[in-house]
Amino acid sequence: TAKDLELSGLELPKHQGFESTLGGVLQLWPIYRYRSEFQTALFNGHPKKYLKAKFMDALCKLRGKKCKGGEKLYLPFPQLSQDGQRYIIESQKDDYERAPVYNITASPPYQYIAKLADYVNATHATLLVYMPPLNWELLNETKLLSYEEYAYDMAILRALFEARGVTFIDYNQPIQYHSWQFHDFSHLTNEGTKEFVQELYNDTQGLI
Secondary structure, eight states, X not given: OHHHHHHHTOOOOOOGGGGSHHHHHHHHHHHHHXXXXXXXXXXXXXXXXXXXXXXXXXXHHHHTXXXXXXXXXXXXXXXXXXXXXXXXXXXXXXXXXXXXXXXXXXXXXXHHXXXXXXXXXXXXXXXXXXXXXXXXXXXXXHTSSOHHHHHHHHHHHHHHHHHTTOEEEETTSSOOOOGGXXXXXXXXXXXXXXXXXXXXXXXXXXXX
16 A cells, blocks of 8 residues: 555655555556566665565564564564554454454354364374464453454364364463563564463474
């Protein structure tokens, strides 16, 4: 979107039709059409490296902290500015808002998961499925997702997996990670990640 272009710091020209799909295609087609020429003629022949550096720099500024060696250093959500917190909530709320009428077993993701579990069961393969921790303090505060609704859906998934011999671990039952360990709704900070990876390793090393 035009906002993304603005964030990238590339100062690309804005076009009136860019927000529409057709407008976007028409504006970006010349870039795609002449991609090989861009590859050799721009940014000393390394446009991908240049663009990634620009993007990472913009991302780090947005996160409120400088990058070290290209690593994204996520600040805990409570430490973000009010604008930063507002940006996180607005940009991610669509991922968690639930439709008023919702039947998990009728949803395409569930149907896909069921087929995958059936395939694993039929081929005697080993499959581990786990739900990483979510920032329930923030989800409850914003009222975007009910823990009761989440637990209900997870019970249905657990029954599906257990009936087919698939190992299922939910790191949200019980809730044990807190808002200061997350950058947003689901991305852990570096410290939170270290704790979670250790827990995941302890729980799965027998399977491995």
